[in-house]
Amino acid sequence: MSQLQQTATLSTSGKMPMSMPVPHADSWQAICPLDDIWPSTGVCALMHGRQIAIFRMHDDVLYAIDNHDPHSGANVLSRGIIGDLGGEPVVASPIYKHHYQLRTGACVEDAGTQLHTYPVQLRDGMVWLNITA
C-alpha cells in the first residue's frame, strides 16, 4: 500500500491561506458540537479553504478569529492559551506569544495588525459560523 502523506497539501501548496477566495453564499454553517471544544480552549475550523479559530470561554461564550498568526506566519492561533488582559479576552499565539483580542481581532503588542473576526453562535448544542458577514 502506498500511503501519500501530503496529498491534501500539495493540491493547494502554491497559495497562502490568507489569499483564499471567500465565496459569497449566505452562510451560516454548522461546524461541530460544542462538546468538541473543551472549555477554555480553541479549535480550528476549515471553511471554504479558510482557517478559522473558534474559542470556547469558561462560560460557553464563543469567539471566532483568523487562525493565521501574521507574526509567525503559521496557522496556530486556535492552539493558543486564552485568558484576559485587563478584562479583555485574548488568545496568546503559541509561537511568539503575541496577544490578539478575541472580540476585535486587534493585536495587543502591535497596533498595525488586525485579524478578521467572525460571527459565531451556539444553536442546540452545535457551533455555527458565518464567514461571509
Next chain:
Amino acid sequence: MDANTHIVVVGNGMVGHYFVQELVKRHPDLAAANLQITVLGEEPRPAYDRVHLSSFFSGSTAEDLSLVEPGFYDRPGLELRLNARVGMIDRRQHLVILADGDALHYDKLVLATGSVPFVPGVAGRDRENCFVYRTIEDLEAMTAAGTKAKSGVVVGGGLLGLECAKALRDMGLETHVVEFAPRLMAMQVDEAGGQVLRSKIEELGVHVHTSRNTTAITDGATARHRMVFFDETWLETDMIVFSAGIRPRDELARESGLAIGARGGIAIDNSCRSSDHDIYAIGECASWNDEMFGLVAPGYDMARVTCAHLFGDTTNTFQGADMSTKLKLMGVDVASVGDAHGKTHGSRSYQYLDEVRKVYKKIVVSEDGKQLLGAVLIGNADEYGTLQQMTVNAMPLPENPEFLILPSSDGKEKSGLGADALPESAVLCSCNNVTKGSIGAAVAAGSCTIAEIKACTKAGTACGGCVPLVTQVMKAEMLKHGMAVNNHLCEHFPYSRQELYHLVRVEQIKSFDELLSKHGKGLGCDICKPTAASILASCWNDFILKKGLASLQDSNDYFLGNIQKDGSYSVVPRMPGGEVTPDGLIAIGQIAKKYGLYTKVTGGARVDMFGARVEQLPNIWEELIAAGFESGHAYGKSLRTVKSCVGSTWCRYGVDDSVGLAVQLENRYKGLRAPHKIKFGVSGCTRECAEAQGKDVGVIATENGWNLYVCGNGGMKPRHAELLASDLSKEDLLRMIDRFLMFYIRTADRLQRTSTWRDNLEGGLDYLKNVVIHDSLGLGAELEAQMQHVVDNYQDEWKTAVTDPEVRKRFRSFVNSPEGDNNIVFVQEREQMRPATPAEKQQSKIIQILALVD
C-alpha cells in the same frame, strides 16, 4: 600632569588591578591624557579573585575567577607584563629592574605586591606535599596531591585556615586543624565565641587541635608525614597546608631604603605615599599607622585614594578601615564587627549563649551605653548587617540594646535596622564601596532584582556578606519609587510563584479554577495558566491533558510535542542515559521514514523527528510506544535528558557505571515538572565526558562514591555547577537530589533555571548545602516524600493520550475536516525534508516528501 607621565604598577593582584581600573575610569583615553602605564605582575596570569579562591575546589576555573575583562589591557597607553618579577628599585635613577635584568623608567611607582603566607620555621617544612594557600598554582598543586592523600592538616586556625580546612574536607580527606593559640580565629573572635565555633566545626567532622606548637615534620609511619608537637605528641598526615597568617611583601621597599612600619609593611601616609613621594604603596603590602589590612576592601580604598592623589585631588584620604567580617565557614556563620574584643576603655558587653543550638552573640557598647562599638556573632549572623551599619555610622543604640541579639520570643523575624534609618552615604558593600545612595540610583534607573543590582553596582559581588542588607535597601527603594515590590505573577494573581505553590500544597488545590476562584481574579492568562499547570503537576502529577488541565498548558505541552516555526511538531522519544538498542534505532528509523519526518541527533544525546502534523502525532506515538519508547518530555518544563558517558563498563578510565546510574536517574525523575527544564549529566570519572558540570544536576564518579554538582547551565549564560556533596553512596545521592529538586521546585520563580535561582538565593551555596545536606529547615523528609509521590504517580503521558479516545480526538488540524494544514509544506535538502521558506511556498517549488511503501 606632565607630558607623557610613566606610571609603573608592581603587582597585578586584586588591588593593583583595581588601581588600574580606577585610572582607566578617570582617563578612558590614557594616550590622550599623556599617560603611559606599565603593570608588572609576577604571576603567570592577570589579576583574579583571590577572595573566592576556594571556589576553585568547587568547580570554578581560573577563567571564572579572572577579574580582567577581555581586552582590558589591550588599550593604548596600557601594558601588562606577566611572569615579570621586579627584583630591585633604583630610586635615584627612577628605575625598576626586573628579575630578567630589564630596566624600566618610572615617574610614579605604585607598589601593590600583596603579601605571602607565613610559614613557621619548623624543621621539615620544605618536604613534599607541604603547601601554602594563596595562588591558583598553590591550589592546583593541592588538588593534585589531594587525589592521592587520605588525610590533611591545616596549620593555622584563623579565617583562611578554616576556609582551607573546608577545602580539604570537600576533597574527602580526613581533616585536622592545628592552631598555636588556645582558640580558633583568635583575631576576630573572643574566647566564648571560639568555643562555640570549635564545637560547630568538630560537629562537621574536622578535628581541631589548639595550643599546639609544631616543632618538626618527619617521615610518618602510617602516612607520609609525622608532625611532632612541642609536648612531643604527634599527628600523622599525607599533606600539610600552612595558613598561619600573612607577611607583607615589603622586600623591594626594604632593599631600596623606604621606611617600613613597626610590624613590617611599607609605611604610607594618609595619601598612601611611602617615604619617597614618587612611590605609593597600596593593598596588603602597605602599613598605615603601623596597621596592616588583610582584607580587600581597605586595599581598594587605598587604590582610590592613590589614584585621586596622583591627579592632584588631595581631599580624598585613607582613614583606616572597618575590619568587620562576616563569613560562612563550612556552613557556620562567623562575624565580627568593630571592637569585637571590647578593648575600648570603659566599654561593656552583652552576651547571649545557646549551647544547644550552638549560637554565641556578643555586642560591645560604649561606656555611656549610647553607642555600639563592636560585636561577635557565631552560629547565626543574621544581625550582622544591622550591627555593622550601626557601628560604622555611629547610629544611636536602642534603649534595650540586648534585644539586638536576643532571639525574638515569638519566633518571628526581627525587623532589623530599617533601611530608611541609614544615611545615604552609608557604605553597604565595603568590598566594592557601594553606598546606599548608589543602590537607590540603580533602582531608580530600573534595576529591581538582586542580580541586576549586582551587575550594575557590583555590590555583593565580592565576599557576599552585604547581600541581605543590599536586598533590604533595594526593596525599600523600590517601594519609594512606587515600584511596589511586586513579585505578583501577573494581573490575575497577587502572589509570587513560590506563594502560589504553597497555597496549592497547603490547601490541596487540584485545579486552576479552584485556585483562581479562591486566590485570583479574571480569566487567567498565558503567564499564570502554565505556571499553575506546572505547580499542579509538581504537586499532584496528574495527566496534563485531562479536561481542565489541558487548557492551561503552554504551546508545547498542549500537544505533547515541540511546536515548530511552521506549526508542525517534533517527536522526541526518551532514551534514558542516551542508551538505545539497535532494534530501537531501527524502529525509529522506520517510523520516521513512514511518516516522512526529518531526523536529527540532538544536543541532548537522543533522536528528534521533525515535521509531524498534529493529526499524525497519535499514530506516530502509538508506533513508538509499541516499539518500547516513552515520551521524552522534550516539550515540558520538566526533566529533559540525563546525559551520560560510557563509563566503567567499557571505558578504560571509568571508575563507576555512569550509564547505569544515568538510566536510573532518568527513570526516577522523568515526568517531573518544574519551574523550568532540568538537565542532568553523569560522568564515570573526572575526565567528565558527559559535561555534568554544565547541568542542573551533575554527578561524577569517584573512587569512593559519587560527587554531586548542582546549578550548572549551558545555554545563554553558561554557569559552572558547584560541588554540593562528595563521595555519596547511591542511596544518599538520590536523597540529596530529591531534596535539591523539590526545594528548587518549591522556591524558584517561574521560568527560572536552577542556575539563576541559585544566583538569586540569599545565603548562596552554603545555605543550599545547609538545607539539602544538613537539613537546616527540617524539611528533608517532607521533600523526599513529595518527590516519592511524583515518582509513584508517573505515567507515560503519550500512552495515556493515545489510549483515551477523548484526548486523542483533540489531535487534529481541523475540528470539521480530516485535512491537514496546507501551510505546512516541505522541500528537500541533504536528502531529507525541511520546512519551505515563504518564498519557496509562493514559487510552488514544493517537493513531494513521501512515504514508505510497505
